[in-house]
Amino acid sequence: MNLNELTVIEAIRGLKERKFSTLELVKDCLERIKKLDSKIKAFVTVCEKEALEEVRGIGDDVPSGIRPLLGIPFAIKDNFCTEGIKTTASSKVLENYFPVYDATVVKRLKSAGAVIIGKTNMDAWAHGSSTETSDFFTTKNPWDFTRLPGGSSGGSAAAIAADMAVGAIGSETAGSIRQPAAWCGVVGLKPTYGRVSRYGVIAMASSTDSPGSLTKSVEDAALILNILAGKDESDATTSSKPVLDYLRGIRGSRGIRGIRIGVPKEYFVKGIKEEVKTKTLEAIEVFKNLGAKIREISLLEPKYSVAVYTILQRSEVSSNLARYDGIRYGNERSYFGDEAKKRIVMGTYTLSAGYYDQYYLKAQKVRTLICQDFEEAFKKVDLIIGPTSPSTALPIGASKDSVMFGELQDILVEPSALAGLPAINLCSGFSKEILPTGVQIIGPHFSEELILKVGYAYEQTTEWHKRKPKL
Amino acid sequence: MKNSKLSEGEVRHIAKLANLTLTEKEVKKFQNQLNETLAYIEVLSELNTDTVEPTSQVTGLKNVVKEDLVKSSISQKEALSGGKSKHDDYFKVKAVIEK
Numbered sequence: 001m002n003l004n005e006l007t008v009i010e011a012i013r014g015l016k017e018r019k020f021s022t023l024e025l026v027k028d029c030l031e032r033i034k035k036l037d038s039k040i041k042a043f044v045t046v047c048e049k050e051a052l053e054e055v056r057g058i059g060d061d062v063p064s065g066i067r068p069l070l071g072i073p074f075a076i077k078d079n080f081c082t083e084g085i086k087t088t089a090s091s092k093v094l095e096n097y098f099p100v101y102d103a104t105v106v107k108r109l110k111s112a113g114a115v116i117i118g119k120t121n122m123d124a125w126a127h128g129s130s131t132e133t134s135d136f137f138t139t140k141n142p143w144d145f146t147r148l149p150g151g152s153s154g155g156s157a158a159a160i161a162a163d164m165a166v167g168a169i170g171s172e173t174a175g176s177i178r179q180p181a182a183w184c185g186v187v188g189l190k191p192t193y194g195r196v197s198r199y200g201v202i203a204m205a206s207s208t209d210s211p212g213s214l215t216k217s218v219e220d221a222a223l224i225l226n227i228l229a230g231k232d233e234s235d236a237t238t239s240s241k242p243v244l245d246y247l248r249g250i251r252g253s254r255g256i257r258g259i260r261i262g263v264p265k266e267y268f269v270k271g272i273k274e275e276v277k278t279k280t281l282e283a284i285e286v287f288k289n290l291g292a293k294i295r296e297i298s299l300l301e302p303k304y305s306v307a308v309y310t311i312l313q314r315s316e317v318s319s320n321l322a323r324y325d326g327i328r329y330g331n332e333r334s335y336f337g338d339e340a341k342k343r344i345v346m347g348t349y350t351l352s353a354g355y356y357d358q359y360y361l362k363a364q365k366v367r368t369l370i371c372q373d374f375e376e377a378f379k380k381v382d383l384i385i386g387p388t389s390p391s392t393a394l395p396i397g398a399s400k401d402s403v404m405f406g407e408l409q410d411i412l413v414e415p416s417a418l419a420g421l422p423a424i425n426l427c428s429g430f431s432k433e434i435l436p437t438g439v440q441i442i443g444p445h446f447s448e449e450l451i452l453k454v455g456y457a458y459e460q461t462t463e464w465h466k467r468k469p470k471l
Numbered sequence: 472m473k474n475s476k477l478s479e480g481e482v483r484h485i486a487k488l489a490n491l492t493l494t495e496k497e498v499k500k501f502q503n504q505l506n507e508t509l510a511y512i513e514v515l516s517e518l519n520t521d522t523v524e525p526t527s528q529v530t531g532l533k534n535v536v537k538e539d540l541v542k543s544s545i546s547q548k549e550a551l552s553g554g555k556s557k558h559d560d561y562f563k564v565k566a567v568i569e570k
Contacts, residue, residue, distance in 0.1 A: 097553060098552070098553065100545050100549040100550070100552060100553075101545065192530065193529055193530055194530050194532070207528075207529070233537060236532075236535040236537075237528070237530075237532060237535075239530060239532070303514055304514060304515065304517075304518060306511075307511060307512040307513075307514050307515045308515065310508060310511065310512055311512055311515075318489060322489070322490075325490075326555070327554065327556075327562050327564055328550075328553055328554055328562060329552075329553025329554065330553070333490055333491055333492075334492060336491070338497075341486075341491055341493070341497070341501070342501055342504060342505070344489045344491060345482065345485050345486055345489060345491065345493075345501055345505065346505055346508060348485045348488050348489040349477070349481075349485050349505070352485065352488070359512070361525055362515055362520060363512075363515065364525035364526045364527075365520035365523040365524070365525045365526075366515055366518055366520060366523075367525070367526040368520075368523050368524055368525060368526045369518060369520070369523060371526060371529060404507075404508065404511060418529075419529060420529030420530055445529075445530050446530075
């Protein structure tokens, strides 16, 4: 077995037992990237020099205590600022931007000893669900190179699916972790809004932006959340609620008997791929067999969330992208791609005098209804389960056909994103064409521990996550 | 939300507000695509929100404050490191006010 195929937990164990060195681990990832990334194109920047330098500094030390991730190779989505390492958000505006500081997420990973091996491709500015609106190139799905990895964290999802990194970081505004995780068959954890700091993440829609992880196992997601979660003085929206030991939480779990899981009938939307539906129902059956109490629930039609998200996202984008003037850093505004320009124009319109009440305010009111809808549901059930994406990975070019591609792709993840809820994507099986299908588990605010416990129980039973693409 | 159709002139005006220069082709394309999007979001008018408060923060945080302490920040050299056009220790920009 090549070391790059290990999970974070397995790699830590191997390093601690001195079965291999940090150098061997990092080199296996770098070699995998060299071998495959000309085809998959998951990375915008590979930090070979920096990573090897980092490894030299680590020497013979192994993960322990305050450096639980010592020597573990991570891929970071290219919208997280990394000091001295180019950070582009896959946009031409920032094609030569070298931040002078680290995002809080990066700082925390580095303090824990992680080694950054590269920055991953994304939809430019994270505007999309395909990774083909990157201003640089399209990332391919490791399960089928003619298909999309999903997005916007498509590079990170593909890097994990293809074993080019041991752990990866992504960010989700509405689906950007869960949907690519579903299409690439990996675990994607989107924490509660404000559980993980947004400081140093190139802002998209600030009221929903949530950094999280893409991993090969639920255990890895739990361990990474231990490190990333917590109050940050630099992001006023972070919560001061105590951070639990999520890894200990799932390991010490005595099963999921009696946990009430709701199945929203509205989430089996029209046009959903039959196999996605079947696999979701199979996953529900697994939970039932594990002792969970399954019941059907009803939620607001997801179409309202799509409309709310469209307004809020465009509005917040127009405001967040107003700062790029090419004076302090980056290129001037003519470098914006089509998608960014379109969203800026739309958002400027929905926020403009005379239209604010009609669009932005109306959307924030409906958002309240969406939040209340979930609050009501969580009085009856502990968690909600449903398909993550209505389809498996679509062919390259699919996003070009529809103005609303991203929104319709993300129809099943937008409601929970708008409400700031935590959720996880788990691989629920494979279609006939051997493409992964995804199931998501959504919980109330700050219920990450329960979500991870349930995810872990699923993984122990099904082992879909161990299947790898033939590369 | 009925009848909200954007004209080409409006697209040009909004682009100007957003400090974007659009080509004629882009104006036409965006006009169509934005109108398609506006038509989609009309679905919100199906919901009555007369007595609903707008959301401001989803996890219930209110008035987050911290002490206003002077802390060390990035250096002037670092702050200027990304600028393309500089003069001594300043960013150089085009004149905003004409003589």
